[in-house]
Amino acid sequence: MSAAEYEPARPLPTIDGLPAGEQAQTWWSRRFLELLESFGVGSRLERGRTYARGGQVMELEVEPGIVLAKVQGTRYTPYRVRIRSKLLSEQQWRRAERAMAARALPLAQLLAGRMPPDIEDVLAGCKLSLFPASYADLKASCDCPDAENPCKHIAAAYYLLAERFGADPFEIFTWRGRTQDELLDGLRARRARPKKRNGAPESPSSVAPGAEGTRSFWHSGPELADLRISPLAGETPDALLRRAGPAPIEAGGRNVADALAAMYAQLAEAAERRALSG
Numbered sequence: 001m002s003a004a005e006y007e008p009a010r011p012l013p014t015i016d017g018l019p020a021g022e023q024a025q026t027w028w029s030r031r032f033l034e035l036l037e038s039f040g041v042g043s044r045l046e047r048g049r050t051y052a053r054g055g056q057v058m059e060l061e062v063e064p065g066i067v068l069a070k071v072q073g074t075r076y077t078p079y080r081v082r083i084r085s086k087l088l089s090e091q092q093w094r095r096a097e098r099a100m101a102a103r104a105l106p107l108a109q110l111l112a113g114r115m116p117p118d119i120e121d122v123l124a125g126c127k128l129s130l131f132p133a134s135y136a137d138l139k140a141s142c143d144c145p146d147a148e149n150p151c152k153h154i155a156a157a158y159y160l161l162a163e164r165f166g167a168d169p170f171e172i173f174t175w176r177g178r179t180q181d182e183l184l185d186g187l188r189a190r191r192a193r194p195k196k197r198n199g200a201p202e203s204p205s206s207v208a209p210g211a212e213g214t215r216s217f218w219h220s221g222p223e224l225a226d227l228r229i230s231p232l233a234g235e236t237p238d239a240l241l242r243r244a245g246p247a248p249i250e251a252g253g254r255n256v257a258d259a260l261a262a263m264y265a266q267l268a269e270a271a272e273r274r275a276l277s278g
Helices: 029-052 090-101 104-111 121-124 152-168 171-177 180-192 213-215 222-226 239-244 257-278
Strands: 059-064 066-071 079-085 138-142
Touching: 029 152, 059 152, 059 171, 066 152, 079 152, 090 104, 090 121, 090 180, 104 180, 138 152, 152 171, 171 180
Parallel strands: none
Antiparallel strands: 059 066, 066 079, 079 138
16 A cells, blocks of 8 residues: 555645634733643644644634634535533623723723733632633534544634634623623623712712812822823723713714714824923
């Protein structure tokens, strides 16, 4: 028997596949792959790297609790891959939303469509995790004849899933049970609620400045010596605007809040340039 007969079968070429990049580009996409490796499947992930980079993944859809993918292998019909994740319960999501809404900067970054760098710490504070905590929280299957799990088709889907997370961080939340609209609507609603003291809503008189406050308004305290002001623009100059949500007014086919957000960014950059040039 010739040596050629022992060569492994090559997958059929694809035209409209979804090729993966050389490596995960964001910290949360890298974190996802690192977690998979920590679960003890790192060596098996290598089997799907070539498939992913070669564009063998034909489709990949992220839905609450499940990822559906089609991966072209050696047979004419692509293999079907399913990757299920343990959904957070409604009670857990309420805890997560309370924790996110209580932190101004992470909240502003989420409302601006960005993944906060400390999101894992925020969720860990309420005993939750952004990603599945163990491989037992993942249920991956493929209709190929390979008995190993993950097979190369599942592994290829994992790589593409990491890239999808990198391109849109809200896909992670969708996978755990909250779409982007559901999450942001919940955060805005929580942020809009008045704060309470001793279980009762604050009255206007309890927060309005009194006569004592007005007398000391124009006098600085000793804390002013420790105040440091940076001329650099913040990461989210439109944070307060995003927290307020969409405006009830549109102009030129655009929501006024979106138009103002662009102006905020331009003003912040101009102010930074002027401060640094002086």
